[in-house]
Amino acid sequence: MEERNKVLEVKNLKTWFHTFKGVVKAVDDVSFELYEKEILGIVGESGGGKSITGFSIINMIDEPGIIETGEILFEGRNIVRLSEGEMNKIRGKKISMIFQDPMTSLNPVYTIGKQLEEILILHESLSKKERRNRCIELLKAVGISNAEKRLKNYPHEFSGGMRQRVVIAIALASNPKIIIADEPTTALDVTIQAQILRLMKKLVRENNCALILITHDLAVIAEMADRVNVMYCGKIVESGYTRDIIFHHLHPYTQGLIGSIPGTDTEKKRLTTIEGVVPNMFDLPKGCKFAPRCAYRQPVCFEEEPEIRDFGDNHRAACFFPVREGAV
Amino acid sequence: MFKYLLKRTFQMVFVLFIVSVIVFTMTSVIGNPVYNMLPQKATDQQIQEVVVMLGLDKPLYVQYWIFLKNAIRGEFGRSYTHFVPALGLIVSKFPATIEIVIVAMGLTILLGISLGVLAGARPKSKISKLIMFGSLAGISLPSFFMGMVYIFVFAVSLRWLPVSGRGEIGTILGIRTSLATLDGWRHIILPSMTLALLNIATIIRLVRAGMMEVMRQDFIKFARSKGVAARKVLYGHALKNILIPVVTIFGLQLGELIAFTTITETIFAWPGMGKLLIDSITNLDRPIISAYLLFVAILFVVINFVVDILYTFIDPRIDLNS
Ligand SMILES: Nc1ncnc2c1ncn2[C@@H]1O[C@H](COP(=O)(O)OP(=O)(O)O)[C@@H](O)[C@H]1O
Ligand SMILES: [Mg+2]
Numbered sequence: 001m002e003e004r005n006k007v008l009e010v011k012n013l014k015t016w017f018h019t020f021k022g023v024v025k026a027v028d029d030v031s032f033e034l035y036e037k038e039i040l041g042i043v044g045e046s047g048g049g050k051s052i053t054g055f056s057i058i059n060m061i062d063e064p065g066i067i068e069t070g071e072i073l074f075e076g077r078n079i080v081r082l083s084e085g086e087m088n089k090i091r092g093k094k095i096s097m098i099f100q101d102p103m104t105s106l107n108p109v110y111t112i113g114k115q116l117e118e119i120l121i122l123h124e125s126l127s128k129k130e131r132r133n134r135c136i137e138l139l140k141a142v143g144i145s146n147a148e149k150r151l152k153n154y155p156h157e158f159s160g161g162m163r164q165r166v167v168i169a170i171a172l173a174s175n176p177k178i179i180i181a182d183e184p185t186t187a188l189d190v191t192i193q194a195q196i197l198r199l200m201k202k203l204v205r206e207n208n209c210a211l212i213l214i215t216h217d218l219a220v221i222a223e224m225a226d227r228v229n230v231m232y233c234g235k236i237v238e239s240g241y242t243r244d245i246i247f248h249h250l251h252p253y254t255q256g257l258i259g260s261i262p263g264t265d266t267e268k269k270r271l272t273t274i275e276g277v278v279p280n281m282f283d284l285p286k287g288c289k290f291a292p293r294c295a296y297r298q299p300v301c302f303e304e305e306p307e308i309r310d311f312g313d314n315h316r317a318a319c320f321f322p323v324r325e326g327a328v
Numbered sequence: 329m330f331k332y333l334l335k336r337t338f339q340m341v342f343v344l345f346i347v348s349v350i351v352f353t354m355t356s357v358i359g360n361p362v363y364n365m366l367p368q369k370a371t372d373q374q375i376q377e378v379v380v381m382l383g384l385d386k387p388l389y390v391q392y393w394i395f396l397k398n399a400i401r402g403e404f405g406r407s408y409t410h411f412v413p414a415l416g417l418i419v420s421k422f423p424a425t426i427e428i429v430i431v432a433m434g435l436t437i438l439l440g441i442s443l444g445v446l447a448g449a450r451p452k453s454k455i456s457k458l459i460m461f462g463s464l465a466g467i468s469l470p471s472f473f474m475g476m477v478y479i480f481v482f483a484v485s486l487r488w489l490p491v492s493g494r495g496e497i498g499t500i501l502g503i504r505t506s507l508a509t510l511d512g513w514r515h516i517i518l519p520s521m522t523l524a525l526l527n528i529a530t531i532i533r534l535v536r537a538g539m540m541e542v543m544r545q546d547f548i549k550f551a552r553s554k555g556v557a558a559r560k561v562l563y564g565h566a567l568k569n570i571l572i573p574v575v576t577i578f579g580l581q582l583g584e585l586i587a588f589t590t591i592t593e594t595i596f597a598w599p600g601m602g603k604l605l606i607d608s609i610t611n612l613d614r615p616i617i618s619a620y621l622l623f624v625a626i627l628f629v630v631i632n633f634v635v636d637i638l639y640t641f642i643d644p645r646i647d648l649n650s
Pocket of ligand 2: 051182
């Protein structure tokens with residue numbers, strides 16, 4: 001393996017929500033690293049803690065949530081307890097975010113030119129003219145034609161796909177080291193999805209930027225990611241290179257997710273879905289969180305929580321009885 | 329835009345026409361000024377003379393036509409009690425009223441918006457709860473009562489500010505106003521606070537509700553993720569999105585204040601339009617009342633128009649033609 005540099009390291013991150021009804025351990029002891037120029041997928045069913053993981057990285061957790069413990073190492077320092085002022089020098093400049101719904105992530109009362117320019121004013125020292133040129137250049141890069149005219153348009157004058165392109169342009173504006181994309185194509189038509197994903201992949205590669213791609217859709221991951229974290233109930237249950245996750249997965253939950261992708265199952269033509277529902281976050285089962293839904297569960301699974309174990313070549317899983325189906 | 333302006337102008341003229349009919353009907357039906365103008369012992373002959381002098385012997389539609397023609401020229405006749413042209417009298421009282429209204433509305437913008445934003449941004453904080461309690465009090469307590477409380481506290485007990493009157497008057501841009509002198513300002517503070525209290529409380533609640541709603545939106549999170557500082561997120565990104573209802577209410581408040589400062593002006597013996605209106609109603613001074621009502625109608629129509637135009641500046645999605 002070539003020597004690669006870590007751009008981000010998350011260690012034992014716990015982000016909990018202290019609500020009226022009790023504590024929601026949205027992210028519970030999560031550790032992973034992100035390498036330069038890598039696309040890391042985070043996948044799992046809704047409510048698994050994927051978005052909260054993303055927001056924790058840029059320290060945008062709102063009440064009643066709080067980052068309880070953990071370290072987020074970025075550029076040689078722990079950024080978990082930085083002040084808002086310090087954090088604002090990182091947000092948008094070094095780490096930027098893309099959200100799910102392009103219809104709502106742009107401010108409806110400002111032109112897209114203004115919203116693009118804003119991030120340049122914040123993080124770059126450019127003259128007015130240079131800024132304008134950079135805005136045009138950015139819009140062109142994300143495939144918006146007639147960029148000069150489009151700067152004066154408001155978000156409602158763009159289609160969903162076009163807006164997401166604008167959002168991507170904003171995210172890229174300051175040449176960030178990391179982009180966190182939270183379900184960036186979930187709200188888009190299938191045909192547009194593919195276009196946007198391809199665009200993101202291309203731009204991330206060209207700009208030497210690492211991407212954390214959050215999605216509930218393993219098909220997107222298979223298409224895009226170099227490595228994958230599978231999250232369930234606030235924990236990473238399996239992680240590894242994408243091909244290992246797809247073809248040699250160890251955790252029954254991952255197997256379940258793959259079974260539910262249409263068209264990947266060659267033997268059975270039937271689509272399998274994971275039985276049962278995601279447990280109530282206020283009342284999580286004692287042992288393995290997946291045990292109640294798991295086809296391979298044993299009594300011990302209800303007693304003890306499996307530690308994440310290393311299976312070699314960066315492949316890790318938290319399961320007492322890993323599935324070996326299809327293993328080499 | 330031109331089509332819109334044309335349509336809008338037509339609408340405004342129509343509204344004013346309706347108002348003029350109502351004003352005319354009301355002022356020619358309510359009371360009979362003749363008896364107020366003459367001594368108790370006046371003879372029939374004298375009464376008849378005054379009726380003819382005022383044109384009250386003509387048929388109603390002729391009276392209306394004359395009224396309308398004169399109204400368009402700004403002539404509402406002479407005040408029965410002050411013996412000067414009615415409109416001129418109102419206009420001469422206008423600066424006194426508008427100066428307390430301007431200060432009141434300034435206070436409303438400043439305090440209503442900043443406290444509302446504060447309360448909406450962190451609804452669970454102590455300061456936010458305090459603001460909400462204050463605004464509830466502001467809405468519940470009648471303003472005349474608060475006016476008297478202010479007089480008692482700041483003027484009578486503490487002696488910081490004068491009890492009543494308009495104070496020293498100076499000149500700004502050729503307009504004679506108390507805003508030009510320090511003594512004038514000292515006199516303006518209490519009546520303005522009295523006028524502003526309810527409006528501040530209303531705007532606080534409106535802004536808070538809007539902010540709480542808008543702060544949950546994705547574009548706010550996106551702005552924060554760009555590294556925009558908290559303050560700029562609040563005032564730059566969130567506030568503009570909630571201004572439509574605020575501007576609407578603000579427009580109504582402004583019109584209402586200019587038109588109906590009566591109670592406050594009475595409490596503080598402020599020589600403005602409100603006091604003039606009350607006096608005229610007591611004396612059945614018809615020309616003044618009708619001039620006043622039409623003046624107020626025009627004011628409302630104009631403010632409404634300005635508010636509509638402001639909408640398009642606030643929210644680009646608003647299309648005035650539809
Ligand atoms: N403001 C909040 N208050 C309470 N619980 C929250 C809040 N935000 C998120 N959560 C909880 O955190 C968990 C993880 O949420 P999230 O990261 O959004 O899931 P995902 O992105 O994987 O769908 C969910 O169970 C959710 O209920
Ligand atoms: Mg999510």
